[in-house]
Amino acid sequence: MTEAAASLPLPDQALVEEATKKSGLIWVRGTGPARALWHVWHEGAAHVVGDGPDEQPLPGLTAGSTAEVTVRSKDKGGRLVVWTAVVSELAPGSEVWDAAVRELKGKRLNAPDGEAMTERWARECRVLRLEPCRASTEHPDGSLAAPPLPTSATTRRPIPAALPRLLLRRGKRR
Structure with missing residues (x-):
């Protein structure tokens, strides 16, 4: 544990760790809008990988900066805790990079x-x-809902003409 994590009061530290470990996604806001990121909790911090082909984007997250991390409840989806993070980039091939990547590799789906x-x-x-x-x-007043960020992964096309007939026919067989 480093000095930053040690400065958190013990109840806050425990809440941040448990909530973040159990959440599949965390919402991270660097200098731009918040983004949902998959992560792993390892040795007192959340670790994320991205900014490469076929990986999640990490805009606004730079080494030495801070980021706001929002953790939601896995079962209800409501916000549990918001924490400020110190961002650091791990050097490829270093001991800490290897340890973090071993954990991340186990959580990466469909590589x-x-x-x-x-x-x-x-x-x-x-x-x-x-x-x-x-x-x-503490929870702010009002909703923090926002429209989804634009992405090349979105595919909005008209539904095929035959789909409604197929769905109606399937319901009649019962």
């Missing part, structure tokens, strides 16, 4: 290159450590 993804991460991606330094369980 296009399977076992070779760690070499690709070392060449083309960034692995960031988000270490908590301040936490808050």
Whole structure:
């Protein structure tokens, strides 16, 4: 544990760790809008990988900056805790990078290159450590709902003409 995490009061530290470990996604806001990121909790911090081909974007997250991390409840979806993180980039091939990547590799779903993804991460991606330094369980007034961010992964096309007939026919068979 580093100095930043040690500065959190013990109850806040425990809440941040448990909530973040159990959440599949965290919402991270650097200098731009908040983004949902998959992560792993390892050695007192959340770790994310991205900014490479076939990986999640990490805009606004730079080494030495801070980011706001919002953690939601896995069962109800409501916000549990918001914490401020110190962002650091791990150097590929270092001990801490290797340890974080071992954890990340186990959580990465549908990697296009399977076992070779760690070499690709070392060449083309960034692995960031988000270490908590301040936490808050206070909830702001009003909704924080926002329209989804634009992405090339969105495919909005008209439904096929035959789909309604197929769905209606399937319901009549019962």
